[in-house]
Amino acid sequence: MNRRMLFMLTGAMSAVLPAIAFAETQLTVYTAIEAVDLDRYKETFEKAHPDIKINWVRDSTGVMTAKLLAEKDNPQADVVWGLAATSLLLLKTEGMLEAYEPKGVAELDKKFVDKDTPPSWVGMDAYVAALCYNTVEGQKLGLTAPTSWEDLTKPEYKGHVVMPNPASSGTGFLDVSGWLQMWGEEKAWSFMDKLHENISAYTHSGSKPCKMAGAGEAVIGVSFEFPGAKAKSAGAPIDIIFPSEGSGWEAEATAIIAGTANLEAAKTLVDWSVTKEANEMYNAGYAVVAYPGVAKQVEHLPNDIASKMIENDFEWAANSRGAILKEWQKRYDAKSEPKT
Structure with a gap:
């Protein structure tokens, strides 16, 4: 190969490599999380995983649950991050969730984890x-x-x-x-x-x-x-x-939608959602979180809220x-x- 051809080939590869290096996965994430928290959750996760970008779709719990059920035969979401556990159990009975055991899930309080093995959903907070x-x-x-x-x-x-x-x-x-x-x-x-x-x-x-x-x-x-x-x-x-x-x-919970084309990125998000760091983030707004020992008292709330839960x-x-x-x-x- 002569020098001119080598130079052209190297230049062409240089043009391609940055695109490869900065390729990112776009995750469509359905949620009922309070709107005030969405930017904070997105920024914290994306800082840890800059190759994955979250695109939120948000509505109230009932509306979001109905939307997911209506899309059963043509799912639009990759992940649900922050929806009622009871809603996710409905999706589970319809075969709409990808069972997955996230790394570190054993550290969570058992009442925040689906009873099946592997679990179909994992909780965040209450x-x-x-x-x-x-x-x-x-x-x-x-x-x-x-x-x-x-x-x-x-x-x-x-x-x-x-x-x-x-x-x-x-x-x-x-x-x-x-x-x-x-x-x-x-x-x-x-x-x-x-x-x-x-x-x-x-x-x-x-x-x-x-x-x-x-x-x-x-x-x-x-x-x-x-x-x-x-x-x-x-x-x-x-x-x-x-x-x-x-x-x-109610527990806010997270799950992967079955059939997602972005399964590995979805697993990465769910892995991160159960970490101590994520639970510390949840504790900014919720006095009860899934990771034992993390929760600190929230201003204006008692420190024994868990004892009031039926x-x-x-x-x-x-x-x-x-x-x-x-x-x-x-x-x-x-x-x-x-x-x-």
Whole structure:
């Protein structure tokens, strides 16, 4: 080979090599994670793995679950990172998840890991039912702060309570599922009938009731602990109350969608999602995380939230979801906010 040909060949290879070196995998990741956290999660993961880029598709838990099920025969997502474990169990029963045991999963609390081997989903953190009570508005109206779920049925709260719709919000579903598990069907539906009398609206976002309470648009928001802590940090005059009977809860979880063309990159993301570093990141917003010993107290929240969480049967909740939502919508959907 003469020198001129060698030079041309070397130049051509030089033009190709940078493209190879900087080739990156684009992962479509479906999520119901609070929008405020998405940039932080993406940046932290991509810093550790610059060859993989996350493209988020976000919506509320119910909407995202319905979207995934509708796409069963033509999946559009590679990974679900941050969706209710009960929703992922629904996808599992439809054969939509790629079972995978991530590196380091043995370090996680067992209640955050799918029972099968290898698991189809792994948990990240827990969001726990809580009440956001506006102390200023409550005082104006001469109300007393609730201490229990049963308190919410008192006549004095009529028109002053908002909560999420369980068909569109994972927070709403964990409330209803929690009541049914704590009390059984007869007592739980009787409680919800009485609660309905005091509800001004059912929202399609789990955090919105707490934001409404923080803004004085409602006295009591049935929500979860994270938006309460955030609102209080921003100066909202609210108390965050964990009802005395115990709180329903849900795990945010991660899974690979079966049939993804980017399986190795998807496994890399799931491996990273269970690391101590990732769990430290989750702890910025959630007081209970999957990795034992990582969680530090979140400002404005008690340090014993785990003790307030009820025994939660994810399998039962997932298998009963359809029947629960059908009954709930028949009884109460008339007070739901319009869907946008």
